[in-house]
Amino acid sequence: MLDVTRRTADPDEGQATVADTASRPQPRYGTRPTMKDVAARAGVGLKTVSRVVNGEPGVTPDTEQRVQDAITALGFRRNDGARILRKGRTASIGLVLEDLADPFYAPLNRAVEEVARAHGALLISGSSAEDPDRERELALALCARRVDGLIVIPAGHDHRYLEPEIAAGVATVFVDRPAGLIDADVVLSDSFGGARDGVAHLIAHGHRRIGFIGDRPGIHTATERLRGYRAAMADAGLPVDDAWLSLGPTAPERVRTEAVRMLAGPRPVTALFAGNNRVTATVVRVIAGRPRPVALVGFDDLELADLLSPGLTVIAQDAVRLGRTAAERLFRRLDGVDEPPRRVELPTRLVVRGSGELPPAED
Amino acid sequence: MLDVTRRTADPDEGQATVADTASRPQPRYGTRPTMKDVAARAGVGLKTVSRVVNGEPGVTPDTEQRVQDAITALGFRRNDGARILRKGRTASIGLVLEDLADPFYAPLNRAVEEVARAHGALLISGSSAEDPDRERELALALCARRVDGLIVIPAGHDHRYLEPEIAAGVATVFVDRPAGLIDADVVLSDSFGGARDGVAHLIAHGHRRIGFIGDRPGIHTATERLRGYRAAMADAGLPVDDAWLSLGPTAPERVRTEAVRMLAGPRPVTALFAGNNRVTATVVRVIAGRPRPVALVGFDDLELADLLSPGLTVIAQDAVRLGRTAAERLFRRLDGVDEPPRRVELPTRLVVRGSGELPPAED
DNA sequence: TAGAGCCTGGACAACGTTGTCAACACCGGC
DNA sequence: GCCGGTGTTGACAACGTTGTCCAGGCTCTA
Structure with missing residues (x-):
């Protein structure tokens, strides 16, 4: 039978x-x-x-x-949809980041995915394209799908739109940049300290006129890194000329123009600090085309950075750890841990490879 | 009132x-x-x-x-879950790829996301980690969530497990590698042609002993590229020594070992063809440490490849176009277009930057 | 052999939404 | 004053699953 x-x-x-x-x-x-x-x-x-x-x-x-x-x-x-409707929990979490394809965020995405997987949850991630409206739209769409929790890399500065969601029980953790106008868990890299260390490194190698090219001033990490730059210069008692500073979109054209500008004129900068990986990639190309060596330290590591000549000295963030930490925090919340929101700041690491140790070019 | x-x-x-x-x-x-x-x-x-x-x-x-x-x-x-249950369509699609963080797949992921967004759909993507079981598990989990369609970068060779899903109406498109044992839409890069062109390029620059280091033999693109290598050598009437060939995991240790082996001995290879971006990254490092120049062409482009010295000559695939093409094909299916499964093959592009044009080193 | 207790299996409601359909109020024209 | 039409509103079932609860048959013991 x-x-x-x-x-x-x-x-x-x-x-x-x-x-x-x-x-x-x-x-x-x-x-x-x-x-x-x-x-x-x-x-x-x-x-x-x-x-x-x-x-x-x-x-x-x-x-x-x-x-x-x-x-x-x-x-x-x-049909898991029906199952979820009945059971209440979706066993899924959402991740809103700036760009799935960004070499810095992609590993973070992956790290979050692994933690989610270890907790038996599915990850739904999407790009905000650095647009606050799109961030909001995406985050709320994820909430409508009833994700159990949300990890957000903020594009905007006002996250009060998430208040009803959080009140309704959607655990929320912010990464890389702090939340705006609401109180929530945040996991950050030490942008200020990293930039300060990087600039101090250049100063230690004899530089006095150092340029800073960073992302748009609305972005938290950009201003923090600029603050780090200013702190290092101030610590060394060095004056800062506004012409050495540039915050704005990281489109290659703009970065190129700014770098060229800072390297021209009678008193050009002898070193540059690049505010993130996209800026660094462009600055490296500008410098490569110059007869006179220019020292460079970049924020964020890049693949093959060790193979350039000179090797690229960077302030490295651990994107994987950033993602893992945030995800673990999220799941602790989901497991019912109830404590006040916490701000975690992960250290950065100076990776010495050559470009940051070049001495200032003779005038 | x-x-x-x-x-x-x-x-x-x-x-x-x-x-x-x-x-x-x-x-x-x-x-x-x-x-x-x-x-x-x-x-x-x-x-x-x-x-x-x-x-x-x-x-x-x-x-x-x-x-x-x-x-x-x-x-x-x-509650979109309830809405979906009632309406039948979820307005979401799934993407199973090898690694969300891989610099080749991340842009593909992003490209699919953009197409999905343009069609008002949410994308859920996940990593198979090159493990057929995990691919299957993930794909079926997505089906249980009732994604309307599925894009898969195969890790395994038997996709019959998707037959019930496809029969039930889940549109399915395979990318980067063909489906195994089922008939479905496929979007590929021309791995064979690309590798053949790359190796022919090395031959044109005087090389006779050329090494090939690729991914595991189970992976379609790996064998296709090896086939391209053989075709180019045969076209030029050159013999191939098995010692010049190596397919296997792309872990840096193995690739390093193999590269060193091929470059040693009385009749070392004078050029190397690297089967994908991970292999290339390691081979570049091996070559950089050698006194005698070794020509190199890599499959897949890499960021900063133009800044190495010499610049890295590559066979570039358009990951964005690959993803976009697959996603558009998927949505055409979802719009009800009913035609036999099609196999689309996208051309590759030889990007000349220096490393592939080095002449053979003297014996 | 009767009663108690266990094991298996199924009927039914509920999750939160949308589609169907009917009720109702109001309007204008006869 | 009545009728049909129009426009607004709500009651109800259904989507596919799971939790609750009860029925029926079985075994075991007194």
Whole structure:
């Protein structure tokens, strides 16, 4: 008896069965079989199918086998949407970042994914393209999908739109940049300290006129890094000329123009500090085309940075750790830990490779 | 009268209302308000709320305002899970790739995201980590969430597990590598042609002994590229020594070992062809440490490749176009286009930068 | 052999939304 | 004053699943 049942579940047999059930309503193409269909085919009740699918006890091996056979024959797959609706939790979290393809954020994305996976959750991530409206739209879309938690790399400065969501129980953690106008967990890199160390490194190698090219002033990390720059200069008692500073979009054209400008004139800068990886990539190209060496320290590491000549000296952030820390914090919240929001700041690391140790060029 | 109603819905008033409704069941912390709650508060029927939320016609401005006020006061957000359950379509697609953080796949991911966004769909992407079981697990999890379509960069070679899903109407497109044992749309780069061109380029610059280091032999692109290598050598009438060939994991240690081996001995290779970006990154480092120049062409472009000295000559694939093409194909399917599965092959591009034009070193 | 207790299985409601349909009020024209 | 039409609104079922609860059959013991 059992053997016969087993053979019925053979894929080939499954196809054959489609034909002989033409009389009763049969799932059409584009329609998925439901537990009801499985139950009908196996000749059992709906709940019994549910029990089998979820591995709940209280089903005889014989019945279970019949159900399993019906499942494979029909190609049934549980509808998680309905399951979630019933159970309340979605076992998924959302991640809003600036650009999925950015070499800094992609590893962060991956790190969050791994933590989510370890907790049995699915990650849904999307790009805000540095647009506050799009960030909001995306975050709220994720909330509408009822993600259990949200990790956000802010593009905007006002996150009060998340208040109802947070009040409703959506755990929320901000990464890389702090939240605006709401109180929430934040995981950051020490942008200020990193930039200060990087600039101090240049100063230690004899530079006095140092340029700073960073991202748009609205971006927290950009202003923090500029603050670090100013602190290092002030610590060394060096004056800062406004012409050495430039915050703005990181489009290659602008960065190129600014770098060229700072390197021209009677008293050019002898070193540059690049505020992030996109800026660094452009600045490296500008410098490469110059006869006179220019020292450079960049914020964020780059692939192949060690192979340039000179090697690229950078302030490295640990994107993976940033993502992992944020995700772990999120899941601790989801596990019910209730403590006041915390601000975690991860240290950066100076990676010495050559470009930051070049001496100032003679005037 | 109307004015009074409006004021009742004012957010501040909303708080006050919480207190005076202590008698009837009130949403607790962690519980989201539903349309029923909104309807009760606005003093209208459930369906009217639905109409307002979905911008359907047939609601007077007065009623609509009352509902809107109740919505903001309660912080209501539509539960898309329930909506999806009712409507059937989820307006979301899934993407299974090897590694979200891989510099080749991350832009592909982003490109798919943009197309999805343009079609009003959400993208859920995840990493298979080159593990067939994990690929399967992830793809089926996405199907259980009822994504409307699926884009897969295969890790395994048997995708029959997707047959029930495809039969049930989940549009499926494979990218970068062909599907295994099922008939489906595929979008590929011309790995064979690209590798053949790259190796021919080395041959044209005088090389006769050329090494090939690629990914594991189970991976379609790896074998295709090796086939391209063989074709170029055969076209030039050159013999191939098995010692010059190495397919295997792209872990830096193995690649380093193999490269060093090929460059040693009495008749070392004078040029190397690297089968993908990870291999290239390691080979560049090996070569950089050698006194005698070794020519190199890599498959896949790398950031900063132009800044190495010599610049890195590569066979570039357009990951963005690959992703965009696949996504557009998927949405065409979702729009109901019914035609036999198609195989699209995108051309590669030889980018000459120096490393591939080095002449063979003297023996 | 009767009663107690256990095991298996199924009927039913509920999750939050949308589609269907019918009720109702109001308007203008006869 | 009545009728049909129009425009607004709500009651109800359904989407596919899971939790609750109860029925029926079985075994075991007195």
